[in-house]
C-alpha cells in the first residue's frame with residue numbers, strides 16, 4: 001500500500017489505535033490518499049472513536065467530495081450513524097450545506113428513514129447535548145421534526 | 146444486475162480497505178446513488194475459452210444467492226469483468242457497503258459490555274445468515290468481527306464469503322497475515338473441513354460479545370491450538386484426526402476448564418450453546434440450524 005494511503009485506510013477500517021499512532025507519528029490529518037480523499041471523508045462512519053480522534057487532531061469536517069459534493073456529515077446522516085453526526089456537528093460541520101443534488105444532510109437522513117429511529121427520549125437527549133455547543137446546529141430542529 | 150464491461154465508470158474508489166493475496170478491496174462511491182459500495186476485485190487467468198469455468202460457476206452461485214435477498218448477507222449489486230491482457234481478466238464484485246463492523250460495534254459498547262438481549266439479537270441474525278449460506282453449501286471460512294457488518298439499525302450482514310474457489314487459484318502469491326484467532330482446530334491442523342468451521346468461528350465471536358475481547362489470541366497455529374486446549378481440554382487420542390501431520394503428543398495433557406472461567410458474564414443457557422459450538426470434533430459440533438433453535442434464544446424474560 002502507498003504510504004500516504006495508510007491513515008485513510010486505517011480510518012476506513014475503523015482502526016482507531018492505528019489512526020492514533022499514525023497521527024502521533026506525524027501523519028497529516030488532512031492529507032489526501034491516492035484517490036484525493038482525506039481520512040475523514042472515507043472513515044468508517046460507524047466508528048465514532050475514529051471520528052473523534054481525527055477531529056481532535058484538526059480534521060476539516062467541511063471537506064467536500066470532489067465528485068458527489070457530499071461532506072462527511074452527508075455520509076454520516078445517510079448511513080444513519082447519529083453519534084458520528086453529533087460529533088461532526090460538535091466540531092463545526094455545517095449542517096446546511098447541500099450536495100450536488102442540493103440535498104442537505106438532514107434530507108439524506110430522512111430519505112433513508114433514519115429520523116424515525118430516534119425515540120422521543122433520545123431526541124430530547126440529543127437536543128440537550130446540542131444545546132451546549134457553541135455552533136448553533138440548524139441541522140437539529142429540522143432533523144428532529 | 147448486469148455484467149458491466151468497464152468498472153471505472155459508475156463506481157469511484159475513495160479508499161483501499163483491504164488487500165489479500167488475490168486482489169484488493171476498495172470503498173467506492175456509486176456515482177448514481179451517491180452511496181458507498183465495496184469493490185472486490187480478483188485477477189483471473191484467461192485463455193481462448195475466456196474465464197475459467199470455476200470462476201464463472203462461483204460468480205453464478207453468488208448471483209443465485211443474491212436472488213434470495215437475504216437480510217443478513219451483504220447485497221451483491223453488480224459484477225464487472227474487465228479484460229486486462231490476453232491472459233488476464235479482472236473480475237470486480239460490487240457489494241453494498243456497510244459503514245460499521247462488529248469489531249467497531251463491540252469496541253463502542255460502554256462497560257459492562259453489551260446487554261444479553263443485544264447479544265441474542267446479534268447471534269440470531271448471525272446464525273440466520275450462516276444457516277442460509279450453509280443450506281446453499283457455501284462456506285464462509287473467514288468469519289471474524291471485521292467481516293460481520295452491523296448497520297446503524299443494528300442489522301447484521303455477513304461479508305467476505307463464498308469467494309474461496311475464485312481465490313484459491315490465486316492464493317500464495319503474496320504472503321498475507323491472516324488472523325488465526327477464529328480458526329477451528331481442523332483448519333489449524335490442516336485436516337479436511339466443511340461447514341462446522343464457521344460454527345467454531347461463531348463460537349469464538351459469541352464469547353467475544355460477552356468478553357468484549359477475543360477469546361483465543363494465538364500467535365502461531367500451535368500457539369492457537371494450545372490456547373484452545375487450555376480451555377476445552379486436550380481431545381482424546383481417538384478424537385484426534387488421522388489425516389494430520391501434527392500429532393497430539395505435541396500438546397500437554399489438559400482437562401477442560403469451566404467455560405465461565407473464560408466468559409464469566411455468560412448465562413447457563415449461553416454456556417451450553419457456547420460449548421456446543423466450541424466442540425473439537427467437527428462432526429459433533431452443533432449446526433447453524435440447530436443453534437438457532439437452542440434454548441439460549443427462547444423467549445424467556447431476560448434478567449438484564
Ligand SMILES: Nc1ncnc2c1ncn2[C@@H]1O[C@H](COP(=O)(O)OP(=O)(O)O)[C@@H](O)[C@H]1O
Pocket residue numbers: 013162163164165170183185219240241242243244245246291292294304305
Ligand atoms: N460490503 C462491505 N462493506 C463494508 N466493509 C466491507 C465490506 N466488505 C468488506 N469490508 C471491509 O473490508 C475489509 C476487507 O475486506 P474482505 O472482504 O474481508 O477481504 P479480505 O479477503 O481481504 O479479508 C473487511 O475486513 C471489512 O471490514
Ligand SMILES: [Mg+2]
Pocket residue numbers: 287292305
Ligand atoms: Mg476478510
